[in-house]
Amino acid sequence: MNPAAPQSSSTTSAAAIVPRIVPRSEHGISRKNISSGALRVLYRLHEAGYKAFLVGGAVRDLLLGGHPKDFDVATDATPEQTRALFRNCRLIGRRFRLAHVVFGREIVEVATFRGIGEDGNADRQVVDGRILRDNVYGSIEEDAIRRDFTVNALYYDIADFSVRDYVGGLEDLHSHAMRLIGDPEQRYREDPVRMLRAVRLAAKLGFTIAPEAAEPIQRLAPLLADVAPARLFDESLKLFLAGHGLASLRGLHNHDLLGQIFPATAAALAGPNRATFGRMLGYTFESTDERVRSDKTVTPAFLFAAMLWEPVRATAQKLIDEGTEPAVAWPVAADRVMHEQASRVAIPRRFGLGMEEIWALQPRFEQRQKKRVNRLLSHPRFRAAFDFLVLRANEEAELVELVDWWTEAQEAGGAELSRMLTQPAPAGDDEGIERAPARKRPRRRRRKAPGAGGGAPVDAVE
Numbered sequence: 001m002n003p004a005a006p007q008s009s010s011t012t013s014a015a016a017i018v019p020r021i022v023p024r025s026e027h028g029i030s031r032k033n034i035s036s037g038a039l040r041v042l043y044r045l046h047e048a049g050y051k052a053f054l055v056g057g058a059v060r061d062l063l064l065g066g067h068p069k070d071f072d073v074a075t076d077a078t079p080e081q082t083r084a085l086f087r088n089c090r091l092i093g094r095r096f097r098l099a100h101v102v103f104g105r106e107i108v109e110v111a112t113f114r115g116i117g118e119d120g121n122a123d124r125q126v127v128d129g130r131i132l133r134d135n136v137y138g139s140i141e142e143d144a145i146r147r148d149f150t151v152n153a154l155y156y157d158i159a160d161f162s163v164r165d166y167v168g169g170l171e172d173l174h175s176h177a178m179r180l181i182g183d184p185e186q187r188y189r190e191d192p193v194r195m196l197r198a199v200r201l202a203a204k205l206g207f208t209i210a211p212e213a214a215e216p217i218q219r220l221a222p223l224l225a226d227v228a229p230a231r232l233f234d235e236s237l238k239l240f241l242a243g244h245g246l247a248s249l250r251g252l253h254n255h256d257l258l259g260q261i262f263p264a265t266a267a268a269l270a271g272p273n274r275a276t277f278g279r280m281l282g283y284t285f286e287s288t289d290e291r292v293r294s295d296k297t298v299t300p301a302f303l304f305a306a307m308l309w310e311p312v313r314a315t316a317q318k319l320i321d322e323g324t325e326p327a328v329a330w331p332v333a334a335d336r337v338m339h340e341q342a343s344r345v346a347i348p349r350r351f352g353l354g355m356e357e358i359w360a361l362q363p364r365f366e367q368r369q370k371k372r373v374n375r376l377l378s379h380p381r382f383r384a385a386f387d388f389l390v391l392r393a394n395e396e397a398e399l400v401e402l403v404d405w406w407t408e409a410q411e412a413g414g415a416e417l418s419r420m421l422t423q424p425a426p427a428g429d430d431e432g433i434e435r436a437p438a439r440k441r442p443r444r445r446r447r448k449a450p451g452a453g454g455g456a457p458v459d460a461v462e
Contacts, residue, residue: 014116014141017166024161029062031161037103038071041110042158044085050077051140054156055111056147059163063154063173064205073110074143074155082110113143141166148187148194149201150179172210178202179210188216192223193235195257200239203247209255217255224260229346232261236345240303243292246285261345264311264337276395277310283394301354302384304347306391311337312359334359354381361385362392365402370421373409386410 031039038054045052055074062068075082082099083089089101089110099110115138140155144166147153151173155164163170172179178198180187188194195217202209209217224232239248252258259266268277284306291298316333320326334356341347347355362385364376376382386406393399409417 014139014145017141017144019141020165020170022163022165022170027063027163028065029059029156029161029163033062033067034058035071035106035108037101037106037108038073039158040103041073041086041101041108045073045075045077045082045110046158048077048085050075050081052158053140053164054158055154056152059154059156060151060169060173060205062156063163063170071108073108074113074140075110076113076137076140077110078112078137079110082112112137113140114138114146115142116146140164145181147181148191148197150181151201151205151207153181176205176207177210178205178207178213180213184213185216185220188220189223192220192227193231195221195224195255196232196235196239196252196261199251199255199257200235200242200244200248203239203244203251204242214255217257221255221257221260224257225344229342229344232345233347236261237300240285241288241292241298241300243289245289245292245303246282249281249285262307262341263344264340265307268310268314271310271314273310273314280309280391280395281306283391287391299351299354299384300347301351302358302388304351305355305358305388308337308341308355309359330359331356354384357381358385358388362389365389365406368405368421370418373417373421377409 034054038058042052042054053074054071056072058068058071077085079091079097079099082101083091086099086101088103089099092098092100096111101108101110115136144153144155147167149172150167150169152169153165153167154169154173155166156162157164167181168179178201180194180198198209198213198217201207239245239252249258252261253266253269258269268274271277284303288298288303312330312333315336316326316329319329319332324332338347338352338356358381361376361379361381364372365386367373367376379385389399389406390403393403405420409420412420
């Protein structure tokens with residue numbers, strides 16, 4: 001029977017652990033499914049007299065029959081000793097010292113076994129339960145109980161090709177359970193991002209978060225406010241752009257975590273337009289997941305534009321109702337929502353500009369005069385903006401005719417497009433306004449109001 005996950009972080013409990021060792025004949029991991037770079041690192045460490053193990057998500061996924069893209073190695077060699085073995089190695093990190101061994105486009109991450117250590121140790125810094133620095137090295141047993149989830153604490157030994165389980169990971173793998181090693185509340189306080197990881201891995205693997213691991217999440221969710229917004233952006237990409245975004249969104253919503261990283265989105269999902277907005281997000285995430293599974297390109301700008309569309313639309317409408325001109329209300333609304341979002345998840349400006357352009361181009365689809373059509377068709381953000389219009393049309397029936405017209409316009413030749421563009425310019429159409437979109441920078445275009453749209457995913461998310 002697998003040993004229970006340790007509830008103590010003491011050196012004594014680590015030393016007392018008896019691992020379950022599964023020989024090569026009893027597990028399905030084949031070296032043919034391990035990258036050549038990872039095998040070279042494992043073999044060289046082993047030949048130099050060090051212990052060398054494939055560890056973490058790669059072992060987990062290989063045991064589940066998957067094909068991992070990233071391979072991590074754990075060893076008793078220090079980072080400096082690892083660097084001495086590989087000329088193509090660089091050391092990174094201050095919080096956790098790691099070695100990266102580079103083989104072309106592949107990077108194999110090599111970590112020294114983490115030890116328990118004491119909080120007063122100069123190489124270990126803990127503030128309010130959060131680990132800020134930890135470069136205390138130890139045994140493989142200590143390393144195992146320092147990892148987050150049991151299914152991530154499985155080791156593949158290159159010495160005899162066996163799998164080692166120190167904390168009951170194999171049992172949880174078979175029962176499809178995400179279980180934390182040690183006390184869940186303590187582990188979440190050490191690193192609040194583990195709550196997001198629990199949701200992400202459960203979504204990716206189709207697992208269930210164990211009850212004792214799920215229980216503290218709602219209570220401890222506000223701890224995410226202390227996590228650097230840049231780090232939360234990286235976690236958001238893993239949550240939403242890895243092929244299991246819809247399941248991740250549902251998990252965040254159900255565990256009350258969405259409001260900690262996308263507060264405006266969570267508020268809209270509880271607002272008056274929650275049903276239509278929910279379905280819109282459902283369409284968006286299903287489409288994004290399908291593109292990822294088909295190895296097609298995806299952009300964070302499009303996904304985040306959809307997530308914040310209803311907050312921007314509602315804010316702009318409120319300003320308009322209060323007497324603000326639409327041309328002013330929309331950019332003000334976008335700025336407000338983006339500013340609030342930046343305090344939680346730091347969306348890089350290159351994506352933020354793309355989001356604002358997608359929003360700003362929406363009303364231009366209604367302007368079907370010749371010059372404007374040609375300019376919009378040649379706009380570098382046209383395709384993303386058109387796809388967003390198609391997305392909105394799923395919930396806004398009045399946009400279906402626009403989608404059909406612009407679909408035909410994209411396929412039409414010069415003569416056919418000229419025939420389609422017989423609609424005269426509306427009265428009062430100012431040539432100066434017509435010329436504005438041709439300016440080098442797109443800021444003037446963002447001052448035009450996107451069309452009304454959106455709605456909100458309760459039935460799509462829950």
